[in-house]
């Protein structure tokens with residue numbers, strides 16, 4: 001699954017060891033993953049994009065997060081969002097690949113460039129983006145309003161006023177492929193489209209899990225709320241981190257017990273039942289031409305759909 005293929009050891013035991021982290025931070029082999037206003041540094045040019053990094057010579061003047069280690073080096077994310085254009089250009093001129101070779105690059109939104117990246121690179125950039133986002137947006141204590149400070153290598157934020165401790169949050173969202181089977185007829189799959197999506201794109205339904213709700217309950221509630229379809233036999237398939245900005249997508253299949261669709265217009269512009277043959281004729285997210293399209297290739301929605309198409 002895209003964004004979940006990182007080979008990095010998160011090395012939790014090092015997070016509380018400030019001395020060890022400081023030594024790693026300045027080591028020649030260390031690589032820094034810069035994040036600028038949520039954007040990630042990637043190569044430019046005709047070749048498929050790759051993640052770009054900085055070496056350890058960048059001064060520690062920006063908020064940093066220890067990401068972990070692999071067999072060769074340590075990785076830190078660096079939030080460079082306060083850089084002006086001149087400083088940013090200079091920083092980009094120092095960009096290198098994982099082996100330290102200089103490369104030309106630019107800051108790009110992972111939401112756009114993610115599907116084109118190698119899995120390992122996409123996973124590393126998603127991890128860095130998620131933690132930088134959380135640190136940026138967890139500035140004040142929810143209990144007493146004091147400024148929080150970063151500890152444990154950027155994985156904990158602490159309030160010196162009331163001792164409150166904040167941990168990185170991930171919002172669980174269920175995403176489900178709903179199918180309908182009737183003897184003697186082609187199997188059907190329910191897909192919908194959000195009013196905000198590019199023309200023609202249809203995808204699986206999805207929604208956030210609410211307090212006091214099991215994942216299976218969330219699946220059934222969301223499908224009923226959005227499309228007025230009743231479901232049963234909810235089965236877990238797979239999950240995917242989705243740092244846009246801080247979700248984890250929990251993928252399910254469910255069987256419909258009713259087929260009449262009535263869309264909630266605030267959630268769905270349209271929803272329809274499709275056969276496997278119909279889905280095989282769909283184009284892809286990003287295609288220029290008109291017509292039906294499947295969701296982006298880096299999404300668990302696409303994984304669920306491709307999986308279903310492949311089963312017959």
Ligand SMILES: [Zn+2]
Pocket residue numbers: 141142143144145146159160161162163164
């Ligand atoms: Zn506090």
